[in-house]
Amino acid sequence: MAARMIVDDEAQNIAIFNFLEEILQDDVIFDVNGRTIPMAISLFFNKREKVPKISDYAENVIPLYSLDDFRQHFRLCRTTFEIVFQSIAPNLTVANNGGHLPIEPSKQFLIFIWYISNRSSMRDVAERFGVSKYTVHFCCKRVMDVLLPLKNKIIQWPHNDRMVGIAASIQQERHLPNVVGIIDGTHIRITNLPGQTDDYINRKSYASVQLQLVVDDHLIINDAFVGWPGSTHDARVLRNSELYSSAAELIPEGMYIIGDSAYPLQPWLLTPYRDTGHLTPPQRNYNKILSSSRQVVERSIGHLKGRFRRLQEISSPSISTVCKLIMCGCILHNFCILTDDDIESYINLDAVDDANNFENIFHNNLDAAVLRDNIVAIIQ
Structure with a gap:
């Protein structure tokens, strides 16, 4: 028997406000469900100071981790990580990062695993992986959407x-x-x-x-x-x-x-x-x-x-x-x-x-x- 969930309706007004708040923090254009939110909307708000980010953590640092280092940070061994990733990779396509370099599926999954395995804020996760808070939110949503269909098998x-x-x-x-x-x-x-x-x-x-x-x-x-x-x-x-x-x-x-x-x-x-x-x-x-x-x-x-x-x-x-x-x-x-x-x-x-x-x-x-x-x- 498959696992099941019951859910309530989302609070649209608050969700939209939080969504815009995160977008405007980085002052970029994001495409969501085929609809583009123009950068010009930020003119109606005070610009926020950009948060410094770590560059190439997923690309250059994580590959150098020992097996113990990887497990310590992500709370999964590399074998488990790869098994799960290969199960969802075909459905986890490259993400458009608002006009910046696209985010590879493996990086999306790393962001999600870090997020669910730790209690860091989205701001901290964004800083570590060199992306915006909205991108962290976006990657987590994408990974959840492709991971949940596995529940009937797992x-x-x-x-x-x-x-x-x-x-x-x-x-x-x-x-x-x-x-x-x-x-x-x-x-x-x-x-x-x-x-x-x-x-x-x-x-x-x-x-x-x-x-x-x-x-x-x-x-x-x-x-x-x-x-x-x-x-x-x-x-x-x-x-x-x-x-x-x-x-x-x-x-x-x-x-x-x-x-x-x-x-x-x-x-x-x-x-x-x-x-x-x-x-x-x-x-x-x-x-x-x-x-x-x-x-x-x-x-x-x-x-x-x-x-x-x-x-x-x-x-x-x-x-x-x-x-x-x-x-x-x-x-x-x-x-x-x-x-x-x-x-x-x-x-x-x-x-x-x-x-x-x-x-x-x-x-x-x-x-x-x-x-x-x-x-x-x-x-x-």
């Missing part, structure tokens, strides 16, 4: 044989049978949103969007759903996802995914017993096993945010852009797992944010309650 629900393998691996390590995935949500902090943002304020009083993930035993993201406002309960995000409506077709009978107490108990989704102080020893043991098994999804989120540090906080006036950037991070995350790109070095569990941490608000399925009791009897 983020997939596992086929039956793979699910059997996942279940066997988790049972061997955690003694929990027939688990084919672990679900959790995480909050992506957002800033610079226009207009009313109350819906995006989560329980910890900052604006965020929700990212719901299902991962396997190797930290691979098998399902991703992004875009619901930060104030939304995890269970409600789940109920509005395609995973919820398609679970009966995706998860074979007798198999299930596991989640925390925020989610409703379902025949295909096992959750902990609510601890009211009267749990039996086998029930407490089950809760303990479930909690330890969920560390996989926490590590996966820790890698996603730890490697692609832009996802710890995204500044954008557009929820659509925020969601696209997050999904691109998920795609790159899976590329890193599949190429075994030094995963442990980038896992940052401090970046894992359970901002809402609500208890489930929906009724548990009665048949699933019987199933859970049967599993408790098996594993005690």
